[in-house]
Amino acid sequence: MNYELTVEQEQFRQEVGEFLAASCTPHEWDYWDLGPEEQLEHRAMALKLGAKGWLGLSWPTQYGGLSRSRIEAVLLQEQLAYYGNPGVNRAAVSLIGPALLNFGSEAQKAQHLPGIASGRTFWSQGFSEPGAGSDLAAVSTRAVREGSDYIINGQKIWTSFANKAEWIFVLARTGDTASRHKGLSYLLTPLDAPGIRVRPIRHMAGFQPFCEVFFDDVRVPEAQRLGAENAGWAVAMGTLSDERSGVEYSGASRRILHDLQAYCAAIRWRSQREHDGVANRLARLAVEVEAARLMAYRVTWMQAAGEDVSGHAAMSKVFGSELMGRLAAVAMQLVSSHAPLAPAGRWASLEARLRREYMAVLGRITAAGSSEIMRNIIATRGLRLPASPR
Amino acid sequence: MDFSETLEQRLLRDNCRTFFMRRYPAAEARRVQLANDALPSGLWDEVAALGWLGCALPEAVGGGDCTLVEAVIVAEEMGRALLPGAFIDTVVGAKLLLEAAAPLDRTSLIADLAAGAATIAMAIEEGQWPLAAEDIATSIGLRAIRTGEGFVLDGSKSPVLHADKADWLLLAARTASADAGAATVSGEISLFLVAGDTPGIRHEALPSDSGEKAFAVTFPGITIPADALIGELHQGWPLLARAAQRGAILSAAMLLGACERVLEITLEHARNRKQFGKPIGSLQAIQHRCADMAIDIAVARDLTYKAAWSDARTPDDRFDASAAKCWSSDAAERVLNSAVRIHGAMGLTDECDVSLYFRHCLALRRSWGGADLHADALAAAVIR
Incomplete structure (x- = not known):
């Protein structure tokens, strides 16, 4: 049992963090909110990530990857999610890319993987x-x-x-x-x-x-x-399960938590009671953000060890995505309570982003296997309960 | 990053589980809890002889030289077996004595605790743990007044678990008051190690339905020697806070073990119980409850073991310990409620093992602080 990263992993984590912090400011990235201008930046960022070899981090070098470990891949995904997944076309990088690696012919791999790894080709x-x-x-x-x-x-x-x-x-x-x-x-x-x-x-x-x-x-x-x-069913199921750790939810959750902490540190509280009530809610959510990270890391570790992760990956997905929902719900109460709604107000952009997150997170809970389907999987595959009547 | 247990850790877990299944099966747990009865004769001595009490203590005092992770494995298995007893107090007390600079060398006592030759009870609470972290220090009202020959104790502690069997009481007392110049409330606390048979100490058994024997212990002007002091005068708070961290982690581990067993019992029921011609476990209303129980437990496991692992590495960081107990206390509440619901009316009865876990966990959720206390402890750091 060891929760520490190796020196190399820690260095990589820091390298990614520094790169993203430098690349993503002052512009606030937003995975979903891609107007024409952001779309150009999104594409430019994809090329930058591709040039670093990070889009296919764990893929073999012959297809544009760096052959790095799953652990490093999850550290990268976590940081990217924290910054709103700039330049990340998940359908390409997390879905079709791994599917091609597992099921593709040499010709298919040669045709498609370099475009994905370099950030040139986006998929749906x-x-x-x-x-x-x-x-x-x-x-x-x-x-x-x-x-x-x-x-x-x-x-x-x-x-x-x-x-x-x-x-x-x-x-x-x-x-x-x-x-x-x-x-x-x-x-x-x-x-x-x-x-x-x-x-x-x-x-x-x-x-x-x-x-x-x-x-x-x-x-x-x-x-x-x-x-x-x-x-095609086996390919589709492989597509959906590979590299699914739930770390994107824990990374995104941590970002919302940090935003709320920064907001709370800056505002003038109307009363101690108000402060204490919010601090208590955030404390519990901070526990859950840490837990979501541990769950995602555990799934990754199990995958690396070749274990069946279907139950654990589903638990991580349910917990992480629903945690985002809980955080966004608190954010809606909190930020609109103190932020002046004027478009030029100090907190306007944070509020706008959290408002979009609040609505978008329901999609995250539904997409890639809804919480309800995930709970079916936890029960039948993780806990071995009998299949439900159809 | 490695979530696996070492071979030694797996063996420790297997040995604990096998031993408790043999020596403390559910029927014994039922007898002890329902009649507030004693443990099977000789059981605790066997636990001590297996080296589990001292597993987290250094080899120099006869311990297993392991970390808190091993103690958490033992605690988890004890929770699974519903075993009451002084395990947490022994680990927490012995580690505290080890870390404190005391007037007297306590090495031989620590070795006795590790070997089960002596028993210790932690006497901190004065009527349950409070709900806010800053109230822990202020809730300590037992006074220790300095005299020529030592200190005079005046006040009481409750609940103290297994105080009747304790050779030693490790207690937190107030040695200074604000007007005597102590800067903060926590700067008024000192720790003392007092022989359980000191004349004048009174025990009063408290009602308990969890299997743990609980007592109110009164100290009506009891004189204790100067060398009963553990650590520096007025400087007991940091030691106490550290002990409380470990108590939180170990009680979270016991809740974890209990909840895991409850889920197993519940899954078995869901597979076997038929209604509408099929097992209720095939129905999504039941499946989703079970899935949520599994998530609650998986989170409790990750937070608890992370906290145990962090204990020796980042002793000043309280986050992991409070996170583990905050989550586990609330998670156990949800897990036990779901277990009762899935068992239907049978889940409400003494005949069903779930009820044994229900009462046991109700007590464990509060010991070493409940979810509210630990959330409050974290809240101080979450907004700076």
Whole structure:
């Protein structure tokens, strides 16, 4: 049992922290709030991270990675999340990248991984559909074989950043309708392919991370199929579980906590009672932020040791994402209570960011496996309770 | 970063679990708790002979030369077995004596504590731990007044666990008052080691349903020698705070062990109990409660072991110890409530083992400070 980082790990953690602190000020990064200007900065930052080799940190060097350990990867993810994930296209770096490493042919790896590792190519995830959310095996978008191509018809939704990415990975039905998860294939297609139409969907917080993507006779060469035909489910599940430690939630939670601490240190309290009440809530949340970090580190350590992490990763996801929700809820009470609402007020930008976070965090709790689905997984895979009747 | 236990730590855990399953099965725990009865004869001597009491003490005093992590493993297994007794007081008291510069060399007593040849009870509280950290020092009202031959104790302590069996009482007393020049309330506290059989000390048994024997101990003008002082006069607070940190970590560990066993019992029930023709454990309403119990316990585990690991490395940083007890106290409340709910009416009865854990944890949640006290202790640092 040892909670210390090695000298090398600690040096790396500091290097990342210093780089991000220098790169992310004075601009306040916001993962979700990407207007045209921020989008350019986001892209520029991706190239900087790519140049450092950090986007594919734990990937083999031949694909643009640095072959560093999972522990270092989690330290990087934690710091990036703390700064709002500047330059991080998660669909590329955390989802399709690892999927390509695990399931891709040499040609596919050579074609796609360098673009992801360098920060040049952004991706979007084409899994959910209007009729297939938590029940992902209900996917109805069809891919029909025509010679050495597939022709895709259908509709994907919650395809975050599809309006800003170059490629999309699509889970499509190649088997018959009743085949459920045994009839799905995993296809890669550029978003500018003929027949693709992208419609952004506005989030209640005012930004447009969500999209709907319509496929109308979109042609995808067989060479862009990841894994075997009708074996897309295994690739999709691998995509969702790899490198999932929950550290992005603990890093982001720590950021909200630090923001609130800075705010509390600067304001004039109206009374000691007010101060003590808030301090008590923050103290409990500080405990939880530390716990979220330990849980994520534990998952990472288990992954490195080759253990089954399904139960622990789900616990870390539920705890970390819901903790963000608790922090953001406290932030809403606190910051708007003292901050003048004038746009030029001292706390206006903090309040605006926390307000967006408060609304965005509900998406984090739902995305990548909702808390409800995660609790099912904890119960059935972690605790070995019998599967619930369907 | 390494979350694994060493081979020695795994063996210690396995040995503890096997031993308690054999020597202190649920039926024994039930007898002890429901009748407020004594432990099985010879059990505590066996625990001592196995070296567990002194596992966190240096080899020079006959200890196992391990860190608090090993003591936490033992405490976790004791919590799982519902074992009452003086384990926490022994570890905390012996470590305090070891760290304090005392007028007398206490090495042989510490060795006796490690070997189980002597017993000690920590006498700090005067009517439960307070809810705010700054009230710990002010809640100490027992006075120790300096005289020519030593000190005269006047006041009382309660609850003191297993005071009737204690060869020694380690107590916190007020030796100065603000008008005598002490700068702060905590600067008025001194610690004393008093023989349990000192004439005049009175014990009164308190009602207890947790399995722990609790007493109110009264000191009606008791004269003790000058060399009963532990550490410097008026300088007892830092030692006491350090002891309280360790008490918090060890009581969190006992809660952790208890909650883990409660989850196991509950999962077994959820798998076996059938309603509507299927196990209730296949229903999401039950599954999600169990998932939340598992999360509560996983968090308690990570915070408690981190705190034990930090104990020797960053002794002045109280965060980890208070974090562990703050979380574990609240988590145990939720875990035990869910366990009772999932067991239905049966969970409310003495016949169901869950009820034994319910009462045991209710006491453990308060000992060495509850969630509110530890949240308050952290609050002082969270906003600067």
